[in-house]
Amino acid sequence: MQGIAGRTILITGASRGLGAALAVAFGRAGARVAICARDGQALDAVAEAVVETGAVCYTRALDVRDEGKVEAWVRGAEQALGTPAVLVNNASALGPRVAIAEHDVAAWRETLDVNLTGAFLTSRxxxxxxxxxGDGVILNVSSGAAAPPRVEWGAYAVSKHALEGLSLNLAAELAGTGVRVNIVDPGAMRTEMRAAAYPTEDPAGVKLAAEVTGVFLWLAGDEAREVTGQRFRADEWAERRSSP
Ligand SMILES: NC(=O)c1ccc[n+]([C@@H]2O[C@H](COP(=O)([O-])OP(=O)(O)OC[C@H]3O[C@@H](n4cnc5c(N)ncnc54)[C@H](OP(=O)(O)O)[C@@H]3O)[C@@H](O)[C@H]2O)c1
Known part of the structure; x- marks a missing residue:
């Protein structure tokens, strides 16, 4: 992938799951990687894996709902690694999967704050x-649950729908600036979130997060320099890439 080596990539929610897989994949591609999540110990383990790829890694334990800490992470990454070129808004809370009429108010606010306002704060x-x-890429991680109606998926489904709205509005507002904004639905991945959402599923049949990183690398790179305001499904992208 052209256009990734030497550039500063920021990834939220990188203490496990897709965020951790992306940190390693971007490190392998030669990027300078900045990661955050709440669990500092888990972040340090991911940072070690990134450093093993030969990349540098800047970490900060934070909650993406905390505006001041988000700003300090971005400033710190800029000072340690250079101008942020790519931001992946990956951090997400599943929240309770219940009917909207029965939703707990505090859990509603928390899920929207993490999944939607967190992405707004980091983007800002x-x-x-x-x-x-005059150059940059923002990639917002959505879900199949973004497509309404998604019954009894509570605030999570609504937050992902809203995140897609944020992405499209931001892409339109930034047209012509050199900053691109796109949406990625990674599809089912064998992570803690998937296990929580589908506790009876056999995880062996579900893809590893490391198997869906290709579309993110492509969108971050030079080949996708004209692509903005679009939604990608990781599996469809991979199929298109592999078909002759
Ligand atoms: N897994 C799937 O099948 C699937 C399918 C479709 C879409 N997705 C989307 O893919 C992305 C990654 O999901 P995943 O399956 O890898 O989830 P995961 O295993 O639950 O990981 C979520 C990550 O977000 C971080 N996070 C959660 N709340 C946070 C907060 N308040 N502040 C900072 N970081 C926070 C967690 O770290 P800490 O707990 O350390 O903060 C963790 O690193 C999410 O956007 C998810 O909605 C997943």
Whole structure:
């Protein structure tokens, strides 16, 4: 992938699951990687795996709902690694999967705050750097649950629908600036979130997060420099790439 080596990539929710797989995949592609999540110990283990690829890794334990800490992470990454070139908004809370009429109010607010407002806060923090340089990529991780109606998926489904709205509005507002915004639905992955959502499923039949990183690398790279305001499903993208 052209256009990734040497660039600074920020990934939220990288203490496990897809975020951790992306951190290693971008490290392997030669990027300078900045990661965050709440669990500092788990982040350090991911950072070690990133460093093993030969990349540098900047970590900060934080909650993406905390505006001040998000801004400090972005500023720290810029100072340690260079201008943020790519932001992946991956951090997410599943929340209770119940009917909206029965939803707990605090859990509703928390899920929307993490999945939607968290992505707004990180985007707002990186944009001055990206706009100054006239170059940048924001990738928002959505879900099949974003397509309504998704019955009894509570605030999670609504938050992903709203995240897609945020992505499309932001892409339109940033048209012509050199900053691109796209949505990725990674599909089912063998992670803690999937196990929580489908506790009776045999995980052996579900893809590893490391198997769906290709579309993120492609969207971050030069080949996708004209692509903005679009939604990608990781499996469809991989099929298109492999068909002659
Ligand atoms: N797994 C699937 O099958 C599937 C399918 C479709 C879409 N997705 C989407 O793919 C993305 C990754 O999911 P995953 O399956 O890898 O989930 P996961 O295993 O539950 O990991 C979620 C990550 O988000 C972090 N996180 C959660 N709340 C946070 C907060 N308040 N502040 C900072 N970080 C926070 C967690 O770290 P800490 O707990 O350390 O904070 C963790 O690193 C999510 O956006 C999810 O919605 C997943």
């Amino acid at each position: 923090a990186v944009l001055p750097f990206m706009l100054h340089r």
